[in-house]
Amino acid sequence: xxxxxxxxxxxxxxxxxxxxxxxxxxxxxxxxxxxxxxxxxxxxxxxxxxxxxxxxxxxxxxxxxxxxxxxxxxxxxxxxxxxxxxxxxxxxxxxxxxxxxxxxxxxxxxxx
Amino acid sequence: xxxxxxxxxxxxxxxxxxxxxxxxxxxxxxxxxxxxxxxxxxxxxxxxxxxxxxxxxxxxxxxxxxxxxxxxxxxxxxxxxxxxxxxxxxxxxxxxxxxxxxxxxxxxxxxxxx
Numbered sequence: 001x002x003x004x005x006x007x008x009x010x011x012x013x014x015x016x017x018x019x020x021x022x023x024x025x026x027x028x029x030x031x032x033x034x035x036x037x038x039x040x041x042x043x044x045x046x047x048x049x050x051x052x053x054x055x056x057x058x059x060x061x062x063x064x065x066x067x068x069x070x071x072x073x074x075x076x077x078x079x080x081x082x083x084x085x086x087x088x089x090x091x092x093x094x095x096x097x098x099x100x101x102x103x104x105x106x107x108x109x110x111x112x
Numbered sequence: 113x114x115x116x117x118x119x120x121x122x123x124x125x126x127x128x129x130x131x132x133x134x135x136x137x138x139x140x141x142x143x144x145x146x147x148x149x150x151x152x153x154x155x156x157x158x159x160x161x162x163x164x165x166x167x168x169x170x171x172x173x174x175x176x177x178x179x180x181x182x183x184x185x186x187x188x189x190x191x192x193x194x195x196x197x198x199x200x201x202x203x204x205x206x207x208x209x210x211x212x213x214x215x216x217x218x219x220x221x222x223x224x225x226x
């Protein structure tokens with residue numbers, strides 16, 4: 001049973017455009033939602049994270065939008081750049097547990 | 113060396129071989145993790161160690177045997193693996209405080225089982 005569903009599987013965006021990746025979760029006990037970025041040959045690295053007490057968090061060109069009632073959260077990359085081309089993973093966990101449950105990943109390609 | 117390092121970066125082994133993967137973290141963290149990353153599947157948590165004690169084991173087959181001799185080192189001992197075990201094995205560490213925390217990943221070991 002996949003507890004965090006991520007879409008799309010792949011995404012192609014033109015330079016300067018907005019990239020949007022969506023995730024939906026099932027476990028209402030989840031209370032921490034990070035996004036990880038992974039470049040080829042590297043391990044995933046934390047990009048941005050949110051807790052359900054806020055509906056949006058912005059760090060530079062990256063924004064997480066969170067909808068608790070719909071059990072959905074999304075990553076928006078504004079002014080997408082070729083250097084943003086990577087695989088993005090959403091994840092979720094609940095307080096008191098170290099385990100992260102990951103989505104299946106989205107391969108983003110930003111064309112120059 | 114900084115961050116989380118893993119060796120070897122690539123490993124090819126037969127089904128009857130015994131090998132070990134090594135992870136070392138240079139961040140002063142107190143928790144370490146093994147994940148499996150297969151093509152077209154989400155990252156799967158395998159084991160969690162906190163202060164050198166295994167605290168989670170996600171129904172991983174016994175052909176995978178973890179070892180955490182101290183808070184900086186983590187091993188994954190492999191024996192009689194199957195071809196479907198071919199994957200990228202990622203190590204991570206974190207500074208566990210009881211709340212959800214940031215996990216820092218190593219570059220992974222690409223394992224191929226023939």
